[in-house]
Amino acid sequence: MSWIAYRRDAFLLTWSISAFVLFLGSIFYGLYAAMPDRVPAAIGTTGIVLGFVLCWSAARQFRSDTVPVRQTLALATVVVVSQWWLQLGGLVGLMVILSNALAMLLLFASAWEYWSARSERLYSLKWLTALYILVGFSFALCIIPLAIETPLYMDRAPNNWAEMLQMIICIICITAIGGLSLAINQERVVRDRTVEARTDGLTGVLNRRAFDDFSQKREPKGDTVVVIFDLDFFKVVNDRCGHAFGDQVLRSFASVCSASLRNQDVVARIGGEEFAVVLEDCTVERAIVVANRIRLRFAKQKLAYEGQPVRCTVSAGVCGSPPDEPRNIEVMLSGADTALYRAKQNGRNRVCHFEMSLVAA
Known part of the structure; x- marks a missing residue:
């Protein structure tokens, strides 16, 4: 039974x-x-x-x-x-x-x-x-x-x-x-x-609900960095190539993201084409390196629609929590979102830091 x-x-x-x-x-x-x-x-x-x-x-x-x-x-x-x-x-x-x-x-x-x-x-x-x-x-x-x-x-x-x-x-x-x-x-x-x-059923990473639970339960502490990734022109890709190809793009990025992170790091899909990553015991400088590595690896993915190659890119915003000024996830998420907006304004396919608007193209 x-x-x-x-x-x-x-x-x-x-x-x-x-x-x-x-x-x-x-x-x-x-x-x-x-x-x-x-x-x-x-x-x-x-x-x-x-x-x-x-x-x-x-x-x-x-x-x-x-x-x-x-x-x-x-x-x-x-x-x-x-x-x-x-x-x-x-x-x-x-x-x-x-x-x-x-x-x-x-x-x-x-x-x-x-x-x-x-x-x-x-x-x-x-x-x-x-x-x-x-x-x-x-x-x-x-x-x-x-x-x-x-x-x-x-x-x-x-x-x-x-x-x-x-x-x-x-x-x-x-x-x-x-x-x-x-x-x-x-x-x-x-x-x-x-x-x-x-779990997000499409990409296999955490969903928004799980990420929110994690954010609320985690105590603020230093040496933590939040990164928000947003796929560039994803709506255009979806409209031109269809939702099936768009789903393939999302799965591809989630795979690249998971493969580039440590076991202790957290990755979640928090929106349609938006992903959040929490890096523990990490400096802002190191987080920028990681975000750029993910960005470059994703840009090299061999994605094709009807036999024609389609190049997809991603932009990212980074916000850290200094050791002497612990911040909770929600605060860092807001800062990373602001940095992501700057990355979009500055031409996309880049990483921006919330504090100093560091652009790494």
């Missing part, structure tokens, strides 16, 4: 299938415990380990957004062949030991997949990783008494302290894993919708 509401996270479907396979395997293993027979034992251990194969597949799918079909089929083949080969040979004890070892390795591998996705910064990920590791250790504990006390030709299900502990851990932890998988899905939904609400 969660997947139907938000179909990106198909790993939920894979995990649900794995939970169902684990459920079926547990039923057959319970039949083996109640009525010792090698066939239910083999079906039970095979089903349980196949369930953990699918758990690993869901974890890999979560991290990479693709189902590892070949690896999953290969692991499933190894599980089925090994379990039934040992069952046919009457080595039920070794079959149970191997099933515990395979389950342990698959659980640890699943934990690693989720841990490898920690860059997503989802709160539930660390708990999900810990639960997989805990369940994996419960299977590891079961191997010890089985290897010491149980003969290879086992005629009944093992019943010892490790088995009881494992049962308790699995009931609690696998239920919690299901809940956390749903929680991660919801975290992703909230995060993605937040990003969508803050």
